[in-house]
């Protein structure tokens with residue numbers, strides 16, 4: 001356990017020194033008040049500033065599933081600016097996006113082309129691909145209409161429908177936020193955002209993106225943060241492990257401290273010879289809900305885990321087993337050395353700046369190399385796996 005804790009402490013410390021933020025500072029409509037959270041409850045037209053940020057981030061998190069996060073951020077910011085300049089105020093009044101769909105599609109197309117010209121060559125070099133394959137529309141889809149209606153339209157439809165169905169007049173300025181806050185915790189909010197029978201976004205949002213949204217609203221921007229209420233505090237949501245974070249946790253030996261290689265193979269977290277060049281492929285998302293017998297046998301960790309599940313995540317009845325994806329949170333809660341948001345920022349930073357998805361990452365420069373089992377003891381953890 002001590003070794004795992006040291007890895008988490010070091011990654012969280014790294015996370016406190018870096019910043020992974022959506023590009024809100026490039027959105028003209030936010031510029032006068034973005035850096036003044038104390039003013040976010042004031043209204044900007046018909047909505048509170050806090051509500052407008054939450055709406056924008058919901059669209060952002062759904063678009064942010066393509067190959068180039070920064071490119072996605074630029075696309076959203078520039079299209080938003082262009083639409084607002086034409087008086088299509090789609091964050092304030094989402095119906096305007098649908099009424100002016102033709103204008104929206106034109107801007108999405110032209111901005112996408114400009115961003116591709118700027119970023120595709122570099123992206124192709126970094127990813128050993130061809131510039132012509134650069135496409136922010138995801139799923140290899142290149143049809144702007146379906147992209148606009150599905151990826152932009154679904155998250156904009158949520159506040160639109162809530163506005164029509166739920167809101168008392170005085171609730172309208174923050175109708176999305178009131179809906180999100182109606183859940184017992186940020187974690188439960190992230191589940192229902194996807195699967196609520198009436199308002200769920202379904203296939204438009206994955207588990208990882210729903211958790212990233214919770215992280216943005218609690219950790220990255222204090223939009224829903226309530227430090228006095230554990231369920232809406234820094235431990236109120238699970239870390240949205242992506243492949244970069246998962247790769248770091250695998251190579252450092254963190255995951256192998258909590259289950260065996262054989263178990264990871266059975267769960268299809270490790271898929272032998274399915275990776276690039278015949279390496280073993282690691283599918284981090286398959287770790288969700290998998291249990292660690294080892295963790296259950298450590299009394300302090302078990303106590304922290306129960307506390308996490310019952311008081312912070314509000315994720316149901318008293319647990320009987322320890323889910324592996326929650327172990328980092330329980331360890332940090334026990335240790336008090338960092339928060340899940342800091343940890344995720346640190347893992348993302350290490351994964352995207354040093355721990356590249358190839359056989360020769362930049363280990364010598366990596367801030368946690370002194371703790372990394374792949375670097376210090378067993379190079380096969382680096383060379384034999386890809387995410």
Ligand code: SF4
Pocket residue numbers: 248251252350354355356361362363364366367368369372373374375382
């Ligand atoms: S030391 Fe190397 S393998 Fe280990 S986390 Fe850092 S970059 Fe990755």
